[in-house]
Amino acid sequence: MEIIKQRERAYSWGNPLEGVELSKDLSGFEYLMAIKRGEAPASPLINTLDFSLVELEEGKAGFCFEPQEFHYNPNGCVHGGVITAILDSAMGCTLHSLLPKGTVYTTLELKVNFLKMVHFKSGVLTATGKMIHLGNSTALVEASLTDKSGKKYAHAVSTCMLLKNE
Template structure:
């Protein structure tokens, strides 16, 4: 039996948010998102994940699998998990950057350990900085269920870009 589902959502202009980011340190900017003072980026609205905590060098997001995250074989698509982990890792790097300095992902590696489904409930994506240099950063993250079981692990290299130069 075919059953249709429908989903609608809204998002704010991401260019306005990006302009705001340029006026604040990464930590202050991420805290403003976490507190609801700055809107979530469209990708977070689309995939429904959000920050739980922001510290310098450590960020935690919450993610709960939904049917619309599924691939054709009945589990969350790897691209969704990769996006959540890439975002939390990027935010962790951003949490350490001063005003006028941004980042971009240079390399991303994700290990998928267990299938994620709607049965997993709320999950946490937690990232930790490994190294922050002048031009690059290395960061890692895990996606875990409420019992602490790891479902995916990621490592990312980010390029640091100073907009003031």
């Protein structure tokens, strides 16, 4: 039996705990803008999975990625966890962009529908979040993963609980 040659990948990230401290003095949108400008560290997950923040406004966030081998499962397509992660990132930042200073959130429920197989040929895909409902204690947000022509590959909905950041 032939020994499989392993590939390598290197990347770096900023200290996420520094960002947590910084976020306590900013609204959610101000904090996300600080990340976008490079003044606060992004989540290490973004670098680990090679996602890019491509859209940010109050009530909307978008991330893109280009499927690579390191995203693949043993079946030769992008792992569902990677797709879930980019959808969750778009939904989380969409919600975060609307939070006042001193408020954070955590996911209560996450549902993903996988509509098409994602692989190299899919090209760059973008996950864009959209608010459905923002209440005093819970929020409902959705996101879709699409290609440049608008073809939908996955859709997710998340229920989040709002908390005071202490």
